[in-house]
Amino acid sequence: MTRDVRIIGAPSDYGANRRGVDMGPSAIRYADLAAGIEAAGAAVTDVGDLAVPRAEERDPNRETPATGRANFLRETREVSQSLADAVAGALSEGAFPLVLGGDHSVAIGSLAGSSRDAEIGAIWFDAHGDFNTPETSPSGNVHGMPVAAALGKGSFADLEWANAPGLREENVAYVGLRDIDADERCAINESDVTAFTMSDIDERGISDVVEDALDVASTGVDGIHVSFDLDWLDPNEAPGVGTPVRGGATYREAHWALEAVAERDAAEGVLRSMEFVEVNPILDRSNQTAEIAAELAASALGKRTL
Ligand SMILES: NC(=[NH2+])NCCC[C@H](N)C(=O)O
Ligand SMILES: [Mn+2]
Ligand SMILES: [Mn+2]
Numbered sequence: 001m002t003r004d005v006r007i008i009g010a011p012s013d014y015g016a017n018r019r020g021v022d023m024g025p026s027a028i029r030y031a032d033l034a035a036g037i038e039a040a041g042a043a044v045t046d047v048g049d050l051a052v053p054r055a056e057e058r059d060p061n062r063e064t065p066a067t068g069r070a071n072f073l074r075e076t077r078e079v080s081q082s083l084a085d086a087v088a089g090a091l092s093e094g095a096f097p098l099v100l101g102g103d104h105s106v107a108i109g110s111l112a113g114s115s116r117d118a119e120i121g122a123i124w125f126d127a128h129g130d131f132n133t134p135e136t137s138p139s140g141n142v143h144g145m146p147v148a149a150a151l152g153k154g155s156f157a158d159l160e161w162a163n164a165p166g167l168r169e170e171n172v173a174y175v176g177l178r179d180i181d182a183d184e185r186c187a188i189n190e191s192d193v194t195a196f197t198m199s200d201i202d203e204r205g206i207s208d209v210v211e212d213a214l215d216v217a218s219t220g221v222d223g224i225h226v227s228f229d230l231d232w233l234d235p236n237e238a239p240g241v242g243t244p245v246r247g248g249a250t251y252r253e254a255h256w257a258l259e260a261v262a263e264r265d266a267a268e269g270v271l272r273s274m275e276f277v278e279v280n281p282i283l284d285r286s287n288q289t290a291e292i293a294a295e296l297a298a299s300a301l302g303k304r305t306l
Contacts, residue, residue: 003042005301006095007033008086009049010275012079014072015105015143018242020282025049025100027240027281027290028297036298037098045095050086053078065155068134076142077161080109084161087113087273098297101277103242104130107146107227108162114225114273115166121217122150122167124174125257126229127245129184129195136183143278144181146227147172153187169193171221173213175257176201176232179245198247206253210260218264223272226261226300230278230289238292240284251292258300266302274300 009025034044053075065073083099087110090097099110107130114120124130124147132144133154142149149156150164151172157163169192178198180188188195194216196209217224231241234248249257265271276293284290 003301004095005037005042005044005098006090007044007046007098007100008083008090009100010079010083010102010106010109011049012052012076012102012106014055014075014079014103015141016103016242017139017141018280018283021101021103021242021278021280022052023281024102024277024279024290027279027284027287028100028276028293031287031291031294033294033297036294036303037301040298040301040303042096042301047086050079050082065134065159067155069137069140070134070142070145071140072142076105076108079106080112081161083109084113084116088116091117091273097273099273099275101275101279104143104146104229104277106277107275108149110227110273110275111146111150111164111167111225112161115164117166118222118272119166119168119220120164120272121171121173121219121221121224122227123213123217123224123261124172124227125176125232126174126227127177127179127231127248128229128243129174129177129180129188131184131188132181133187136181136187138181147193148187171217171219173216175209175213176249178247201249201253206249206256207260210257214260214264214270218268218270224270225272226274228274228276228293228296230276230293233292238289240280240289241278242280242283254292254296255299258296261300262302271300
């Protein structure tokens, strides 16, 4: 059966403090995303970009949670709710949601939508844990919080719109972490998520680590969400991101990882939704980071060399 991929742009930069990531969806489309997906044997419909609210005033502390700090929370809620509806809507119509960010706060909406009527797991390709809460975040930037938001950690427990109803900690697997804040580290270690760092990849190789992550994410669920932050890659290969961290995955490791996702999906039909986030064309060189995102999306959806 041909997969019907629905591209949903979520051009929000409210979760990051680097403007420009709102242009990510255009840059990834411009990098021949649709043609790559068709080459993978899928059909493509592009529904364009979601409307993103205008910030009424640049006062980042409005609508603060009861404790702690989360910048632009009202705007983030609006984007998250409309993205969750778009993702759930695609799934209910038999389409595969492919979300283009935007900063990583858009994952709050993707996860809520993907798990609205299903149990899901999540694989998180990222340099960062994105496990801060408004209470632990050193920056207040919500793109450092989407996993905690989805799991209802800290004061996110009171924000129903931010929670992913069908996602359990046991089915969250990180791949390639290398930059974690102090309180975030404690929270990850105390939780039931599974975290593979860059050191795990160095030691065991990308292939074993991704197979383990796929096992964790797919055990006992209806499907998995792949969340891909382009800063997982080394900044030499993917410079167009707001929070680059040295020592990331190589281009080949990234393709290998997403080809492994495609293979598992071909065997077990596990892939349910996916997103590529944090592409910032202003910080990029000749759209290189957006091109990698487009290529990786095609790999995950089954594009093969031979
Ligand atoms: N999706 C991202 N790029 N997240 C970066 C998060 C950086 C830092 N840990 C913070 O919470 O502010
Ligand atoms: Mn990151
Ligand atoms: Mn991230």
